[in-house]
Amino acid sequence: MLLSLRHEQRQLHLGVPEARSIAGLAAEWLRRGVTAADLRRALCNGLPPQGVRTAVGFLAHRLKEKLPAAPESVDPPQLPPAPPALIACAGPGEEHLFRPPVPWATTCGPCHREEQRAFWADALGRGDAAPEPPPWRQRFAAFAEGGGVPGVGAEGGAP
Template sequence: MLSHVIPPPRGYTKVPNGLVRQSRLGSDAKILVIYVQGLPEGDRDKALSEHARALHVTGRRYQKAKAELVASGYVHEKRETVAGGRWRTVQVFSNVPLTDDQAARLRAGVPADGYELVGTAPAPSAHFPTVGAPGGRVVGGQLPADEELGKNASHPPTEASGDEPEGLEEASGESAEEPSEEPSDEPPAGPEVALAERVLLSLRHEQRQLHLGVREARTLTGLAAEWLRRGVTAADLRRAMSSGLPAEGVRSAVGFLAHRLREKLPAAPESMPAPQPPPPPPALIACAGPGEEHMFRPRVPWATTCGPCHREEQRAFWADAQARADAAAEPPPWRERFAAVAEGGAVSDEDTEVGAP
């Protein structure tokens, strides 16, 4: 694929890479976030459904996009009572995922961790070209890793980079200062260590609070590799590290992951006993059958002839039995045998009357 990207000189909206590459959001949800983010301050005081209607996203499409935004933390809703016993729904919108605690603090007017208050900076006016002095950043957001303030790159920003604008802070409240030297490029020792490093670096795509640098990830690869050596798959390790985060948020991704890797380390698999070797084959013995002397391995301990000789003996035995049966005279009919026995006095009339056998 050939790519030719020209940054517009004015009238554009900066979109976080995390939003563009978010696999849990559909195209309607992403377009809705970008559309609302680029609106002037006066046009934002509307319900999310009205903004979606302006983009012709209605019905089932809007319900699906809103559900994706709520599930991913971009939209938070809360019902409140107003005067007269009526209810109203307050929506908190952000171009980056927020936790329920951060959204509640923003509704109360208290700065959330890593975020400024909504409306502290003047929003762009609807006049074209936009007038007014540039202001600071509003709720959330993070510039691409290789993009500097005040500059436009003519190529898409990359993910892996150690240079960030000075003073820029992550949503977790940690400073983005990095050492001046580049990370070490030494190859990891073993396939489990390399796979563990990739899993740790990919946690930022699951939870933004678990963003790790290359050096930070390499300090935890030893603990994560032990999980893989104990039979845990990469997907299970990623799920165990990114699920069930504390409600108040993660202050230090390195410390949190190190604690979880130590405390939740699964037990080592039980060693299976070595399989027993198969029994040796029986020894060769001489066959007792006719013909030349030959050897065979008996299948049962009492066998004295090999298979062919044993079958030949069986055929000869049954052939002899059949010949003797054919040579024997036919027995007389039962009437004649009964008459012969009666004549010999073996059965008397008295025995017949009483039914003696």
Template sequence: MGSAQDSAAPSGSAEVLAAERVLLSLRHERRELLLGVREARTLAGLAAEWLRRGVSPGDLRAALTRGLPKDGVRSALGFLAHRLVEKLPAPPAEQPEPVPPSPPPSPLALIACAGPGEEHMFRPNVPWATTCGPCHREEQRAYWEDMRARTEAAPEPLPWRERFAAEGAEVGTGPDVGG
């Protein structure tokens, strides 16, 4: 099993030491996973790769001890080496560089209000505004007051029968009564 040691990081790295501790602690969970120190060091490089990929030591321990064969494990070293290679999680996806937030839009410039009264300035909240809020509301009140006055002054519309008769008279024929 010299190839496992070849793929390992330097034997003193933090991940390798943590992985070795996890491998040696497996005997406390399942007696059949008892490893000697030399065997644990042989597999520590493979287990350290799990830790580098973001797996916590507790999750690594659970992955190695969960779902053991019903007949038991004949060789803890062979079983763990196989499981460490075959169940190795995918490397974490690289996070994209965070995009800095765009600066807030600058406020629109002050413009002269086109409303009635003394000349005054305002900052529009939309680019097409030409009057300030109070002047705009006054214009709207005047517009709707004018619309109400026109509606009240307009004659009542004719009932539909009279409109129908008037349309028929314009065409030149009266309503066809009889039959």
């Protein structure tokens, strides 16, 4: 990265031995979390208007003086929580174990889906057994013949 600075600022042309002599200072910036692009920006921006006499001296000075603060000590990453314990499925068939996705689950996924299919098949069966209500025209005609709303007296008042 230090050798490529000459492409951005012609005054910052370094030779290989010069770059090696300040490479340790640049590496410290990288150890402190600065990206290579940010380091390049810090070294190339705001050059003196009269120019740079020696690139290696100027860059060494900048690397020392503008060195960012050391990062705070980072806590070690915490391990993810342990998976839930295996429990016996309360569903039908042979006894088998599963890890519940939620604490209140008592059946594994396939057994739960089978219970739901059975429940809804039963609910649909009960719904088919109920008699179909008469069409609205028949209900209206029955209401007109009956002379009022069911549960209301003949005089039209409340019961």
